[in-house]
Amino acid sequence: MLKVLTCLTTEHDYRLVGVAAVVCFAACFTAFRLYSRMRGAKGLVRAAWLLLTGLVCGSGVWATHFIGMVAYDPGLKTGYSPTGTLLSLMIAVLFMGSGFVVASAQRTRTNDMAGGLILGMGVASMHYTGMTAFVTQGHLVWEHATVGASVLFGVAGCTAALILAGRARSLGKQVLGGVMLTLGVCGLHFTGMGAITTVPDAAIIVPDQLLSGGVLTLAVTSITGLIILGGLGAVAIESQTTRSALERIRRLANAAYEGIVVVQDGRINDANAAFCELLGAPLAEITGKPLYGEILRFSGGEGSRDDVRREGVLQPVEGGREIPVEVFARLMDDGARTETSGLTVLAVRDLRERRSAEEKIRYLAEHDGLTGLLNRNSLQTRLAATIERVEASGETLSVICIDLDHFKEANDQHGHLAGDALLVETARRLQDSVTAPSFAARLGGDEFIVVQVGGGDQPTAAAELSGRMLDALATPVMFEGQDLTMGASLGVSLYPDDGRTAESLMANADMALSRAKEGGRGIYRFFKREMDESIRERRSLARDLKQGITDGELVVYYQPLARAADGEVCGFEALVRWQHPTRGMIPPLDFIPVAEENGLIAPLGEWVLRQACADAAAWEKPLRIAVNLSPLQLNNPALPTLVHEVLISTGLSPHRLELEITESALFKDYQRALDNLRRLKALGVRIAMDDFGTGFSSLSTLQSFPFDKIKIDKSFVENIHRHDRATVIVRAVLGLGRSLEIPVVAEGVETQEQINFLRSEDCAELQGYAIGRPGPLHTLEAWTRANPAPAQAPDQTQAPAEPQATRRSRRSAA
Structure with a gap:
């Protein structure tokens, strides 16, 4: 070792040694940058990176060796053989490329060690092959132990470089690998240089054509520099291209509505902004974390399979409610880069909106859209399930059918928004009246249903609940500054006495409801077996009446009105009759209440109005025609428009039409009714107050609206000279009419004595059997023709006498 240090300090030019070290590090660092790209490539791309890596690293190691050789000065003339120099370059490139290929084949310690061995042996082979190109005036004597040590230095340095650099994905790993490889190469070179001793020999002549040290240094440095710069340029271009592509991909990914996450070995490698937002954490915080199990869980417990859509839940990083998601996974393998092998891209779709929409659809399918109560289908399903539970547990159960009183009138008079407000408020009050497991439905x-479960012994519990609901529904509802009257009728059926199925309990509660309506409304009734047949009969009659209106089974009868002074007929009153195809003639007393209960009174009244006007328009004499208006018609805002349209379509002059109303009809909605009457008067139509003296009669009504006629009710006329009070009342009404200059009509005139009295009291017109009975259109010719034949009374057998109760019912509805 001392000899190596002596050789380095006394026989080398420090400047060139530094240049050699710099060139070596530049080449080794560039080689590891290229190596990182080669590891992630396949096919031709991998081959191109391999060639460039071997060329850069091999030429760099080769340049380090020959710059180091130029720095070596043994004190003798030296030169370099071109053949040995080029051969050493080829050896360096070949071994460097082979070593990196072996190391990159698979990321294991064995591959790194094998690659390091090949690199080390390649550096040694290049070094000692290059030494054969060194020519000097002397003989080179080798110290074999030092030669062996140099090879060990080289192999150790190359192996350590591959192990420590690993995948060389980061700049720090690349620098570390370059430093360790530089140490291995330089250690091998300078240790090998210390293994030689030069014995001068003047007999050896160094040829002049050999490469000189200066030329070799310039050539080696230039070529190696260009190769290193080319390698760095390739890496820079590829890195910039990759970064640009990744930026574009990331922008696209971040613009995606769905979350996108890249997973490798079960851990998060990358993700877009939508996925980070779902987890509630930045990308840096979730990168490297395990995805499956902790963050994403599937119902089956397995990871997401390729090209298969699966549903699971996503757990936000900061905790909180799990997010239902749909995951679609796809293996990301472009076939050109090994770094994409094993990468899986998952598209994660947030299902919260879809689940919310599905829940809303499910809710709407099971509940009424306006009130939020259970709808009919859900009611039947839940009631059937409740009956099964009650049967097993021995609890009590009642079904209460609820119908709002006069709802159709309020809906028609105030509009659909008011009707909706009534329904919503009804639902709220019903829900407040029951507690689980009892429930309400629409x-x-x-029409509503309340199912009471438990609550005590029946029928006491049902009666108590029904009473509470009637009280709750009796309070008016405020709508746009007006009090809308509430009220309801209830029908109750009990399990198991009145039925054991949902259908039978609901049907029987409905029958009990019909009985409550017949009893005066605003009450509740329990189902009784005897009511079944009568209710079925009324429902059958309602169906027939609806069809009868369509099929033209209704007919209009006309009863004459005559002037009291001379007895001449001046008009007729239209009265409706029903000619049933199987039941025969049905009196109004039987079908008018049915029409009122089933919402048929409006179409029935319109039909009578149209038919009467059309018939009157065809008479030769311009006689008046009187038509009764029901309270519902009177309070309908569209009534004036309807009357105007009927007058135009039939061609009847407005002053010939006389509309009769009862004062009680005004009190449903007083102001609206008066507004309609004023609009009708503006059309030229005459208005008569019918049945004056009964119901809600008051003088304020006569003061509020200028009626064209007052009709005294039959109950007073028929008692003239029988009861003094009746006579006084008739005389007072006639006097009132004269004072107000309003003509008065007496109804129910049946005797000559009554006619004489009414004439003496200046009664304007008379109506009754003494004048003429109601009859169909074809019986009126004697009165309606301009030049009639000799007076002949119409067929008195055409129509039977009309009871007073029937007449009142007819007037309130037709």
Whole structure:
């Protein structure tokens, strides 16, 4: 070792030694940068990187050797043989390339050691082959032990360089590998130089054509510099290209809506911004962390398989609620780079929005969209399941059917928004009235169901709940500054007395509801077996009536009105009849209430109005036609528009149409009704107050609106001269009419005595059987023709006498 140090300090030019060391490190560092690229390549790309790595490293080691040789000065004339010089260069390139190939074949310690051995032996072979090109005036005497030590230095340095550099992916690893390889090469060279002793011999002549030290130094430095610069340039270009491509890919990945994560060996290698946002952590914090198990879990417990979509959950880094995700994995292998082998790219889609949408769809499929209560399908399913549970547990159960009173009127009068407000508020109050496991549902329209589970013994518990719900629904609802009247009727059926299935319990509760409506509304009724047949009959009648309106089974009968002074007919009142195809003539008393209960009164009233106007327009005499309006029609904002359209389509003059209303109809919505009456008056239509003296009659109504006619109810007229009070009332009403200059019509006139009294009290018009019975259109010719035949009363057998109760029901609905 002392001889080696002596040789280095006394026989070498320090400047050239420094140049040799710099050239060696530059070449070794560049070789490891190229080596990192070669490890991640395949095929032709790998071969190109291999050739460049071997050329740079081999030429650098070769340059280090010959610069070091030029720095060596034995005190004798020296030269270099071109053949040996070139041969040593080829050996260096070949061995350097081979060593790096072996080391990069597989990332193991054995491959690194084998590659280091090849590199070390290549440096030794290059060195001692290059020494054969060294020519001097003397003989070279070798110390074999030192030669062996030099080879060991070289192999150790090369092996340590490969082991410590590893994949050489980072700049620090590349510098460390370059330093260790430089130490190995320089250690081998200068130890080998210390193994020789030059014995001068004047007989040996150094030819002049040999390469001189200066020329060799210039040539070696220039060639090696160009090769190193070329290698560094290639690395720089490739790195810049790779960085640009990676930046483009990252921008695209970060623009993606879905999370994208690159996994290698089960650990996170890279990820886009969307994935980092899902985890709630920056990329630097999650890089290198295990993905499967800790962060991402699948239902099957396995990792994501290639080209298979699977669902799992993602756990944010900072904790919190797990995120449902859908994962699609694909192996990333471009066939050109080994660094992509084993890399898996996972597309991670956040399923929270989709799950929320699915949950919303499921909710809407099971619940009513307006009120949030269970819908009909969900009710039947849940009620069936509840019955099974109750049957097993021995609990009690009742089904309560709820229908809002006069909901259709409120909906038509105030608009659909008001109706919706009523339904929503009803649902809220029903939900507040029950506690789990009892529940409420909406069947549709204004009909609701409450299923009471438990609560005590039946029917006491059902009665208590029904009473509470009636009280809750009785409070008005405020809508746009107005109080909307609430109210309901309830029907109750009990399990198992009234049924053991959901269908039978609901059907029987509905029948009980119908009985509650018949009883006056605002009450509840329990199901009774005897009500089954009558309710079925009414429902059948309602279906027939709806079809009858469509099929034209209804007919209009006309009852004449005459002037009291001379008895001449001046108009008719339209009265509806139903000619059922199998039941025959059905009186209004039977079908008008059915029409009211089932929402048929509006189309029925419109049909009567159109038919009566069309018939009257065809009469030769311009007689008036009187048509009754139901409360629902009167409070409908579209009534004036409908009347105008009917008058235009039928060609009837407005002053010939007389619309009769009861004062009780005004009180449903007083202001709206008066507004409609004023609009009708503006069309030229006459307005009559029907059944004056009954119901809610008050003088304020006559003061609020200028009626064209007042009709005294039949109940007073038929008692003239029978009851003094009735006579006084009729005389007072007639006097009131004269004072207000409003003509008065007396209904129900049946005797000559009544006619004489009414004439004496200046009654304007008379109506009743004494004038003429109601009859179909073809019986009116004697009155409606311009030049009638000799007076002949119409067929008095065409229609039976109409009971007073029937007339009142008809007027309230037709």
